Amino acid sequence: MAASCLSCCANCWPRESGRVRSAASAEPCPAQSRRAICCGGFGLLCVSTTTTVLGPPRLLVAGAGIGGLALALAAARAGWQVQVCERAEQLGEVGAGVQLGPNATRVLQALGVWKALQPFTTVPQRVRVRHGGGGHSLAVLPLAEAATARWGSPYVSVHRADLHRVLLQTAQSHPMVQIETDAAVLDWMGGETGVVQKAGVAVRTTAGTLTGDALVLADGVASSLRLRALPAEPAPVATGHVAFRAVLPMAALPDGLERDGVTAWLAPRMHVVHYPIRGGDFLNIAAFVEVPVTDRERWPLHASSWDDAPTEALALREAVAPLCQPLQALVAAVPRWAQWPLRARPPVSSALQLAPEGIGPVALLGDAAHPMLPYLAQGAAMALEDAAELGRQLGQVTQHSRAVARERWQAVPLALQAYAQARAARVGRVQAASWRNGRIFHAAGLVAWGRDTALRWAGPRLMANDWLYGA
Numbered sequence: 203m204a205a206s207c208l209s210c211c212a213n214c215w216p217r218e219s220g221r222v223r224s225a226a227s228a229e230p231c232p233a234q235s236r237r238a239i240c241c242g243g244f245g246l247l248c249v250s251t252t253t254t255v256l257g258p259p260r261l262l263v264a265g266a267g268i269g270g271l272a273l274a275l276a277a278a279r280a281g282w283q284v285q286v287c288e289r290a291e292q293l294g295e296v297g298a299g300v301q302l303g304p305n306a307t308r309v310l311q312a313l314g315v316w317k318a319l320q321p322f323t324t325v326p327q328r329v330r331v332r333h334g335g336g337g338h339s340l341a342v343l344p345l346a347e348a349a350t351a352r353w354g355s356p357y358v359s360v361h362r363a364d365l366h367r368v369l370l371q372t373a374q375s376h377p378m379v380q381i382e383t384d385a386a387v388l389d390w391m392g393g394e395t396g397v398v399q400k401a402g403v404a405v406r407t408t409a410g411t412l413t414g415d416a417l418v419l420a421d422g423v424a425s426s427l428r429l430r431a432l433p434a435e436p437a438p439v440a441t442g443h444v445a446f447r448a449v450l451p452m453a454a455l456p457d458g459l460e461r462d463g464v465t466a467w468l469a470p471r472m473h474v475v476h477y478p479i480r481g482g483d484f485l486n487i488a489a490f491v492e493v494p495v496t497d498r499e500r501w502p503l504h505a506s507s508w509d510d511a512p513t514e515a516l517a518l519r520e521a522v523a524p525l526c527q528p529l530q531a532l533v534a535a536v537p538r539w540a541q542w543p544l545r546a547r548p549p550v551s552s553a554l555q556l557a558p559e560g561i562g563p564v565a566l567l568g569d570a571a572h573p574m575l576p577y578l579a580q581g582a583a584m585a586l587e588d589a590a591e592l593g594r595q596l597g598q599v600t601q602h603s604r605a606v607a608r609e610r611w612q613a614v615p616l617a618l619q620a621y622a623q624a625r626a627a628r629v630g631r632v633q634a635a636s637w638r639n640g641r642i643f644h645a646a647g648l649v650a651w652g653r654d655t656a657l658r659w660a661g662p663r664l665m666a667n668d669w670l671y672g673a
């Protein structure tokens with residue numbers, strides 16, 4: 203009998219916590235004594251033709267980032283047993299600030315993490331757009347109470363490490379969620395049809411093989427698993443845009459800069475965004491610079507962690523040299539920058555890019571599915587929205603008498619497809635809007651003049667993004 207015989211039937215999963223027993227511990231498969239069809243050790247997973255009542259369905263998640271953890275919570279709340287596999291040995295303090303628009307905070311409230319996160323958030327009073335050359339204000343959009351009143355949920359900023367830690371702790375304390383570190387997902391098998399219809403998915407990780415009813419790839423912008431899921435699609439492209447990030451104590455901030463709001467400075471081929479985080483004790487700064495085409499090979503494509511090596515940020519220092527004094531002073535005040543070459547994809551154009559056909563019950567979520575330029579501050583927000591929607595759809599599997607094997611195995615792929623259908627157009631639109639913002643923010647000459655005029659006359663209306671933040 204093959205080593206992985208006991209992974210063959212879903213009846214084994216709850217008892218085995220989803221882990222395939224080794225040959226050494228092999229015992230007869232309980233399914234065989236339950237009138238279920240057992241693959242006899244040759245296949246991975248097979249469908250019971252009986253009406254055996256199953257335990258909770260089991261979700262495997264590749265990646266314990268923002269999206270993977272949010273999904274773990276959403277699925278567990280929908281009655282699924284969730285196992286998250288994370289490649290990193292440790293989950294720790296990484297990253298810098300992120301803005302969370304009302305669409306993101308709405309999801310965090312629904313997931314039950316908002317109360318724990320709120321003490322770590324900061325409420326920016328406004329978004330102000332400033333001219334990078336002249337330094338003058340072009341437009342202001344009030345936030346704070348105005349944001350909550352308009353969109354029904356707050357607009358906040360937070361350190362990514364705080365957001366991630368709160369999601370992690372909440373997930374870890376949920377009895378239906380298990381998180382394994384040092385467990386990179388390598389590949390999977392599932393969804394084959396043949397003499398014996400097979401269902402579910404068997405996932406190979408560096409820590410062993412796991413089985414489940416569905417697998418979600420949430421392995422981030424540098425996703426290697428996406429290549430396996432969508433082999434015909436090219437890897438994300440280098441955009442030629444480099445992000446320089448820093449967190450500065452407010453006390454070290456030069457004069458002439460706002461401390462209580464989001465400020466965006468626009469200039470040809472670059473822009474800078476800063477906003478308060480951690481209760482206003484720190485300013486998060488992100489500067490985005492287009493590097494000349496000939497220089498692009500200097501910016502590695504492979505960076506995938508949130509903590510890239512510190513850099514002198516020469517390209518940034520050169521870019522701000524002709525700009526206004528407060529902006530130059532801000533860049534000069536930062537002793538260490540981290541750089542992040544930005545990669546992106548063309549916008550999602552089909553639901554099949556989120557739930558591909560013929561690869562088993564597998565879906566993609568977050569940056570793995572739709573990496574985007576951070577020019578609408580929506581990457582994490584889209585990962586959170588994905589998680590909420592997928593959790594909703596997985597809940598359909600646990601409701602409506604899906605405890606019967608055959609029904610469940612039909613329902614899971616339908617739930618993944620419904621998730622993909624519900625999300626594809628929206629994430630594609632947000633990706634496209636992020637690209638467009640990049641062109642507008644970095645415009646020069648007449649186009650920049652037109653942008654500035656439009657901002658002066660209709661700034662708040664142009665910046666409000668009701669389609670994005672509204673319920």
Ligand SMILES: Cc1cc2nc3c(=O)[nH]c(=O)nc-3n(C[C@H](O)[C@H](O)[C@H](O)COP(=O)(O)OP(=O)(O)OC[C@H]3O[C@@H](n4cnc5c(N)ncnc54)[C@H](O)[C@@H]3O)c2cc1C
Nearest residue numbers: 265267268269289301387421422568569579580581582583
């Ligand atoms: C400069 C910058 C500023 C940004 N600002 C904002 C903002 O203001 N607002 C906003 O909403 N978004 C922002 N974003 C985007 C946001 O951070 C990302 O979109 C978000 O983190 C994506 O979450 P994710 O879960 O998809 O991926 P990640 O959070 O990157 O998580 C992926 C996880 O998968 C793990 N992994 C990788 N491979 C494997 C494997 N084979 N097996 C198991 N685990 C694996 C990784 O270790 C990681 O833990 C910004 C991004 C950048 C670069």
